[in-house]
Amino acid sequence: MRAYVVNEWLHPSKVTLVHDAPEPVPGPEDVIIDVYSAALNFFDILQSQGKYQVKPPFPFTLGAEFAGKIASNSPIPKGCPFKAGDRVFGSAQGSFADKVAAKWKAIMPLPDSLTFDQGAGLYITWPTSYEALLGRAELKPGETVLVNAAAGGVGIAAVQLAKALGAKVIAAAGSQSKLDICKQYGGADFTVNYTSPEWQKQVLQITGGKGVDVVYDPIGLVKDSLKCIAFKGRVLVIGFAAGSIENLPLNLVLLKNISILGLHWGLYTRMEPSRIPVVWKELLELFASGRAKPVIYSKVYSLEDAMAGLGALERRETWGKAIVHVRDEDRKAAAKL
Template structure:
């Protein structure tokens, strides 16, 4: 089997695709899935270098997000509703391979109007964005919502979800091209370049001096965002893509009567396992109605051989939306022997 195997910890750019990896072992309640597309994430870069909080023992197959079909060779566990040939997506260690073994409880059906490329990047980003905007941010119709890194993997879904609620959305990004993505593909009402000094003044002008009611922050910009926080603003901590974990002065929280709340999606599956089911039911309604639509980066990464380039482009911030790589041809199911064909 062809797979992206990490035999020793190193940067993905220094790892060659293996053509003789052993097939995945299928455990109890697991199903064998033929992988068609995979979602690329920055944490994969970290995991390959032994810098991530979740580290499988060496050697291991890199990757978590995938979309594909239930293999014809799959043994269907008792109580499982999936059957061979069903289009599915999910998350499991070892996704960067021709096949992956995953618990059927972690699989979801791909909606008819969603492609393999789109589905490959949905399992982590979309529920994170939904819970951040709806659950933790408590956004409602008429709210001003500030989405940092709006052109990113969780940013674009966050924009769409906030707009579907009737919110007014201000998206931030670090370039004109990415701000265009926020508006054209995400639906943001306004775009602000947060790499420029004084971006907060622009936000305050847009909101008529009121400030924003919700801040969705996957970057690590809570302290500068407090300058644009309205009375009783909810600031949602999603991540620290900028690399710095902030130490927030408590007096600033007190003065504006704001709330700062954290979001760790993975913990729900242990603490509140019923909650992710509710999240997905609401997301599927949005996908079916067309109010929500997964956005995939238009650089084409064909074949497992192109994954290292895709991860490098993510690390270099050359991408937007969700970055995916194609493992099989959607029409035939044949494994792709390809190279990156990026439009960058």
Template structure:
């Protein structure tokens, strides 16, 4: 097998395309031949040694991928050789093969394209867990999605619309706002050229959004929280902007608002039955056409450094997928 190997987490330039022994699956594991792997923001942080999970060196980055089961370990009965699966294991995706826990593999319907499958689990599981579980989103409520043209943002727009909510999508350019509108957003805000608070007042008649979905953090957090509706829920999803914001706690008091943490990975680990039910719902929604990953572009796996550069420049809308 071959893979992009990180021996020193000093950045993308330290990755090397390396030939490695093809491993054999142990009990409870499967060998997956990778056909597609998506690039997520944590994949950039992890090779810079900036992510909360720090795998032992050396490691193969690539958190999310889809492919074909080529071998199964002892005790694996729900997966068969030749079956298409998607998985999110944190590492291992940017190579030709990977060993994955069988329990972490999502069996795919035959008509599920592998490029879509590689861009499915992280964004839709995060967004569904955030909106439907943590925020308890109700039909008719208004959701503000920050960073709305990114992977989790585009997933959040689709899930909120499928749940019957009104969506205000906020992004950093007119092009990104147009993408959000094409996905069903009821209103858009370009926060690079428009005052976020004033735009939210206008878009909600002064009431503010019931739910704020925030994978960005940074300078957008405080104006968004100041704009939230009475009994609003502010979803802390991530910090793509870099800085972790410090919010005045009196804002939560004055609005009767909740600051709600979203950590899908830990939810998956602690509540596997609830997570499995959620993933089954998401597969149904995909097959019904209610959700579909937004694919920015596909690139060959050999172009991983260029793909990282595109992601680092904030140019990606939806998901960038590497194929082989």
């Protein structure tokens, strides 16, 4: 099978597609998935260079998010509700390949209304934004949210979800074209370009001088965002896409009576597994009703081009979820989606 096999720490631009890689060997809790689509993540770039906290032993296959079908030769572990041919999406190491072995508890049924391309980037991104806004910041209808890196994977999901919850959204990004994406695909009420030195003043103007109730930050722009947060505002720390972990003077937290809230969705599997189906039930209802819709970058990559896709992600050229199309959908219905 085809797979991006990593044998030494290399930048993804130097990782090549192997055409005769061995098929994955399932563990006792695993199913084998025929991968139809995979999603690109920034941490794939770090992982192939040995700069990510998850360092699988060599050789390993790159890629972490996928959508596909349970393979016809897959084992079905005890308790696993899936059968061969079921459409699923989920997360497992080795998704940039024709087949991947995944823990059956780390996959979900893919709704018929979603294509594999749409499903491949859901598993980590959407519950992260949902749980951050709902579970952690307890966002209320009518409140104002500033979403940083709002055209990115988690950002555009946060914009859509905050809108669906009845909040007012100020989307912040680094270029006019990305701000246009936030309006077009996210329904953002207002946009600001944070490369402008005046951006916090613009946010204050939009909020009538009050500042935003919630800041959603996946890049490491918390300190700057505190210049335009409201009294008793809440800040969601989601990630550090800009590359360094911020240090925050705590006097700023005290002076504005604000709360800093972290969200690491991956930890719920260990610490609060009961919350996961609750979040997914609500997310799938939002997708089914059309109030939320996965956003896919305009260029969908082939498996051969997957590393070029990671290059585009690294250069901040992509928006929404960048997807690798591994196999064609074989359902007539897919053509109508």
